[in-house]
Amino acid sequence: MRPNITVVTRTQPGRESFLETALFSLSSQLLVPEEVLVVAHVVSSGPFVELENLIGAYKTQFNSIQLLTHSFEGDGRTVSLNMGLEKATGKYLAFLDDDDVFYEHHFSSLVQALEKNDNAWAFSNVVRAGYGPDGNGYSLRERSQPFKRSGYSFLDHLYENFIPIHSFILDRDKCPSEARFNENLVRHEDYEFLLRLASKFPPYYLDETTAEYRIRLDGSNSVLDGSSGMTSEEFMLKREIWVKSNYILDQVRKEIVGWWAPELREVTEKLGRVADYLSTTDLTKRMEEQKKAQAMVDEIWSSTSWRITAPIRIAGSIAKRSPIPKKPKVHSLKDGHEVVNEIKSSFAWKITAPLRRVKDAKLKKQP
Template identity: 35%
Template sequence: MEKKDNLISIIIRTMPGREKFLDKCLFILTGQVYKFIEPIIVVQKLKDGDSLENIQSIVSRWKNYFTNIQLLSHTSEQDARSRSLNMGMEAATGQYLAFLDDDDKVYPEHYSNIIERLQKSKHAWAYADIILATYNIDGQLVSRETPFKRERYSFLNHIKGNFIPIHSFVIDQFKVENIGSIDETMDKNEDYEFLLRLAFKYEPLYVEKFGAEYSVRSDGTNTIMSAGSSPIELYEKRQKWIEAELKLNHRKVTNFGWWVREISEQTATHNKCLEQINYELLKESKRRLKNIYRSVCWKFIRLFRKINWKLRHRPKKKDIIPETNAEAAMLLLEIYSSKSWQIICPIYAIESILRQFK
């Protein structure tokens, strides 16, 4: 398909029931300084019978502003976010390519800043800084942080962990060849795995400006893991993230070579922690840690640990609550990754549910 000069195709993933996010997303795009925009909305339906009527109504309403807007859909009972991205990429007619989840926010000059820099350089793609915005259950802004910011791009740092969210970058399709598609066997880390392949072949240009926000909400409406999950849901999601990390590590070795394993072994535990929980449990980490410490299950684990420490002549460790949620998150991951916790976690989930009825 022939690409149109200067047009940016923005692939927006959404689902039925998320119409308010899609409507707001398109409204935000109308405020972009860069006006040559082709929104491509890709809807994943869970069943063939799921209605697109509400989404079609939103698209029709914004057609007056985006004359070349596209609406695509597919059906899958499983998480098929990778398929959504590939469908959008196949339909894109613009010189520039970008991705956007329906609940994230881009600032007015985000695309204009990146495209202007790309036009003045030989780089095939560029990315800008992103702010992590956290909202409470009432939709009120709680905090704005910058955990993704780096001084410069480093492929070695990138392969240790992703710091380039999906809506932070733009690709100039006139300057890339055979970049491949999104791996549809992956329903987590799919954009990260794609970016690593892209960066391995084409060095990115870092635009040192904050261009967008990555939104985290505690009401369960995020498209990925929510901090509002029940203990059982949290355990199940954690298992899926572990499986996803194993699959991602396998892809890294396959794509780039054996040496990736050496880098992985040297990666700090706290980096793995922040990647696995996607920054979404940070605000709840101290509370979750306190709940674990006061549980019967933890007292049971502590008993066996004390015996182990005594037999090995090791000093006892106290249960501490760190001052920051980030440090608490590190401790949480250490607990979640232990064999003793994996055995007793289902019992803890039941205990947590029973505690709610007291």
């Protein structure tokens, strides 16, 4: 009998503790997926005892759970996705990276949404959960919803990836059977896949929070995304990968909407800001929001972490012959959040994480 739901989970040997959590979140679903394909990018021919033991321990929980391996030379994350995609037999298909989790109603809610509507795919809200070291492991420190939008807009999606890979499910009977991930990409591979899909098949947006994007605030759960502890060569290589991925994405955007895609982006952003601005009809409220947004930017801009790394940023700008960055003026909360998020995801912010931890620890000690 054909499984109803297939889940493809990417992992690597050595990440069994993450994978275990992902598998628990799958087994504790109210609607348990029938087929789980764990795709491991490996560097040797095995055996992968820990990985196999873990999958063996979950054999009774699913109708089918399989370990698939490949030893692609280089970054194999996209190859893993395509391998899973090819082997999947379920009507509905979902992806879950080994360090993320679904909430218990993820499948029951999304499958029901697709059954009631005629869309080929559906997505829901995802929480970003930040975990920090607590002396004997990691514990939750913060939860936020940076990906949440008020609805789906293809124009917004074209320029902003707000649909993480585990927030959507596909109805494979309605999606093109030849759909694959672009293996030229090792960043934004899921985003590019969705952009191509969304250009032909609009999604159903379910305004429920059904999954969690987990990050370790010290960057230790990410194999390639964390920049701490990198040599300058590794850092340059990583940057090159991002530049290449962004270039390919721009090409895809042009394929989808035409050569005017870059101009469209500017117009969309401006229109978005005007729409945001006009949607707040009360002038006093607008001014309050603006003040709040600017205060948010001022606070992070004047923080010790950001100030002490200013010389590095200034030197970088001089070397690149680009203007020295000044504190931005923001006019809406959206702008404010964008600036704050940009700072928080910057290298300069990440390298000052220990300082903030010391400060937090001091604050905690105070009665």
